[in-house]
Amino acid sequence: MFYGCYSGFDSFSNKKDNLKKHILEVDGIQISYNGKLLLSDVYLKCETNEIIGLLGRNGSGKSTLLKIIFGLVSSPNRCIRIDGISKNNKNMFSEIGYLHQNQFIPNHFSVKKVISLSIDKKEMKDFCEDKMIESIFEKRIKCLSSGELRYLEIKIVLFNSSKFVLLDEPYNGLAPLMIDIVNEMILSNSDKKGVIITDHNYENVLKISNHLVLIKDAKTHHLKEKKELVEKGYLLNSTFL
Amino acid sequence: MDRKLLNIFEFFKTTLPVNLAICAISVLIGGFDYFFIMFVGFGFLMSIGFKELYRKNDYLFYANNSIPKWQLLLVSYLFTCFTVVILGLIVFLIRKII
Numbered sequence: 006m007f008y009g010c011y012s013g014f015d016s017f018s019n020k021k022d023n024l025k026k027h028i029l030e031v032d033g034i035q036i037s038y039n040g041k042l043l044l045s046d047v048y049l050k051c052e053t054n055e056i057i058g059l060l061g062r063n064g065s066g067k068s069t070l071l072k073i074i075f076g077l078v079s080s081p082n083r084c085i086r087i088d089g090i091s092k093n094n095k096n097m098f099s100e101i102g103y104l105h106q107n108q109f110i111p112n113h114f115s116v117k118k119v120i121s122l123s124i125d126k127k128e129m130k131d132f133c134e135d136k137m138i139e140s141i142f143e144k145r146i147k148c149l150s151s152g153e154l155r156y157l158e159i160k161i162v163l164f165n166s167s168k169f170v171l172l173d174e175p176y177n178g179l180a181p182l183m184i185d186i187v188n189e190m191i192l193s194n195s196d197k198k199g200v201i202i203t204d205h206n207y208e209n210v211l212k213i214s215n216h217l218v219l220i221k222d223a224k225t226h227h228l229k230e231k232k233e234l235v236e237k238g239y240l241l242n243s244t245f246l
Numbered sequence: 247m248d249r250k251l252l253n254i255f256e257f258f259k260t261t262l263p264v265n266l267a268i269c270a271i272s273v274l275i276g277g278f279d280y281f282f283i284m285f286v287g288f289g290f291l292m293s294i295g296f297k298e299l300y301r302k303n304d305y306l307f308y309a310n311n312s313i314p315k316w317q318l319l320l321v322s323y324l325f326t327c328f329t330v331v332i333l334g335l336i337v338f339l340i341r342k343i344i
Contacts, residue, residue: 075309077306096314098309098310098311098312098313098314099312102310103306103309103310105303105306107303108303109303109304109306109307109310110307111260111301111304111307113260114256118256119307121252122249122252122253122256122311123307123310123311125249161310162310165310165311165312166312167310
């Protein structure tokens with residue numbers, strides 16, 4: 006683990022070892038758009054407790070990869086395994102949560118309704134003990150600001166019963182203070198789940214991830230050092246690393 | 247009630263406005279008996295078509311609650327059929343009484 010910003014990582018390690026670990030493996034994904042190969046040589050492995058930061062330039066295929074993993078986009082030779090069991094022809098909605106880059110909670114619901122439909126009763130108290138959730142609890146979804154809505158969506162995806170969570174541009178519309186709160190939430194939930202996160206706000210992705218993957222030239226590159234982001238042409242210089 | 251069933255019931259409720267609008271038009275044109283056929287047929291199809299065009303992301307909400315699209319559509323259709331049976335029974339009883 007070389008991305009050392011998660012200071013609490015070691016202190017939690019003993020507690021985490023007692024929890025059941027799950028492994029998500031993604032392999033053999035190939036997809037083209039308009040004759041151009043978008044993804045061809047992809048291998049991803051995510052375990053409970055792990056936060057994988059998925060980076061890449063615009064149009065490199067990050068969101069498409071997450072959609073393929075979740076099953077929204079089909080890919081002919083995709084091979085997805087959870088705990089060694091192939092899930093190719095099954096829906097994985099009970100095992101994987103997915104935060105879409107755009108709004109996915111229907112506008113006609115109230116926040117209260119959304120929470121009651123998405124969160125288990127035993128998790129409800131834990132979920133609602135939150136200043137932000139308390140302040141929007143009685144509101145309708147269409148009355149929320151984009152930041153409040155994004156926060157609610159992230160929290161709902163992180164608190165559902167899935168083993169893995171795919172976060173596509175979670176920081177969209179969030180103020181800096183909210184980003185810190187969301188980062189804390191992702192970190193505290195990663196002891197029960199594996200997380201794959203992609204966002205153009207790479208500084209925050211670097212801050213919370215303990216494994217980095219760069220998509221370049223349709224391939225996944227597993228990075229050992231942050232400086233490889235510069236070497237592989239994702240960043241121009243290492244000032245912000 | 248089971249949380250999954252509640253989710254599907256909420257989805258079913260969202261199919262009603264378009265479905266009922268189609269049914270209302272058909273009742274105006276063809277008479278009340280068309281209501282039942284339209285409600286379980288064309289009206290339901292149109293409400294799903296409307297969702298496909300304008301509310302596609304709504305399916306992600308249900309997917310995150312572990313409900314695939316085919317399950318939503320199938321169980322919603324069963325709810326629609328059940329509603330028609332209940333409505334038909336009520337109409338039949340009212341006609342009998344009158």
